[in-house]
Amino acid sequence: MTVKNCLIARGALIYQHDLVNLYGCEIGADSRIGPFVEIQEGCVIGERCKISSHSFLCEGVTLEDEVFVGHGVMFTNDRHPASTNADGSLKDAQDWTCERTHVGRGAAIGSNATILPGVTIGKGAVVGAGAVVTHDVPENTTVIGVPARAVGTAKAGAKAARHGDAQHKVMS
Amino acid sequence: MTVKNCLIARGALIYQHDLVNLYGCEIGADSRIGPFVEIQEGCVIGERCKISSHSFLCEGVTLEDEVFVGHGVMFTNDRHPASTNADGSLKDAQDWTCERTHVGRGAAIGSNATILPGVTIGKGAVVGAGAVVTHDVPENTTVIGVPARAVGTAKAGAKAARHGDAQHKVMS
């Protein structure tokens, strides 16, 4: 059993129950979850979201409605990850601080992007494929690169993409 | 069942049938597919290719013969991914444009690379691990970085790798 203790709303679709690991999370109505996805306890996914294959959503992540998460996207919640404490004991629930991530309505996160702990991604924002997001992303803003930097409004990005070479800048 | 409606040629090897998600695709003779791989409908894989674990090949991707795809490689086909249309309805097959990706014979794509929509990767080209490919890659050319830039011919790259420090430049 790889879907455990989840609140899954009406119309939500998990394409392959045998190829996901979902536990203790909430999935909103009509959202769709691809294969090889892990969603941890306490994660809240809004309505009509799409979570593509190979992505990982950790505790502390909240997606508002209509958010797109590409393939291989990794969220994080621990700024100082470690396997053990200073005394060599295994780290446990009380041995770290969860920094929460919030993604606004209608935002889109490109494939293989990495989201550092504690950031807020604004409504309608676009994160380019392969970007490493280290700061908050304002609403309707497109960011790309490592570390991710703003390259214009998400609307301007869409326009650029229709006119040749600039498209590559927008989505890389 | 996680291998569905595929044309799988003689000699092709899927290491773990229970840990892949393949549907509606063609796999050429003697090609090998690792675990945690998704290959979508309409994707065409040539002969003697190797698709390593954790990679995602989307609709519109064609690999010629003898292509190597590393681990965690993400192909993309939608320049403006979104979960919903402007009116809030779920995006459907007719609501987006698939941009096709073509990879030439004998090319090699390093692990964790990201391939933006619509690019052509030439025969014998090498994409460094972790690169984000935003433009076409000429034949026998090595590209690295974010965004990916040419650093020489694939042949020159191989030579550099045998002579110390430059190897890191080539494969990063």
Next chain:
Amino acid sequence: MTVKNCLIARGALIYQHDLVNLYGCEIGADSRIGPFVEIQEGCVIGERCKISSHSFLCEGVTLEDEVFVGHGVMFTNDRHPASTNADGSLKDAQDWTCERTHVGRGAAIGSNATILPGVTIGKGAVVGAGAVVTHDVPENTTVIGVPARAVGTAKAGAKAARHGDAQHKVMS
């Protein structure tokens, strides 16, 4: 069966046996392995390590005790990966050179990082999320970016993270 011919020490925990692919490897006491992880033959994991979801550890990788590996981390061992030899025959075990990777005690590797072949990551080192590691990382050193560059000692990094904006530099 997706766990095969492994030496798994007392107290080691594989969260989802059905969602991993482990073969011919050694897992030390009290180590923890997440879902969607592949660990290849000849890989040695020390005690009290944590290997997070979606990561790939190839032949030739050795982790000392108390190493943390984030999500979506890809190790590599072949500087010139290819699907076939020059004569078109499939590459086999004798057709390539495995370059070994060693990770020192207590090191932490961030999510979506890529580790190029043959590097040594020192004890207590920190690799930022999304980094592409092309050179050795000295002990207690933090590296970030593509290619990964040192930004201070791991200890200084931890301190910076408690004081605002610099934290983003450290962990990106």
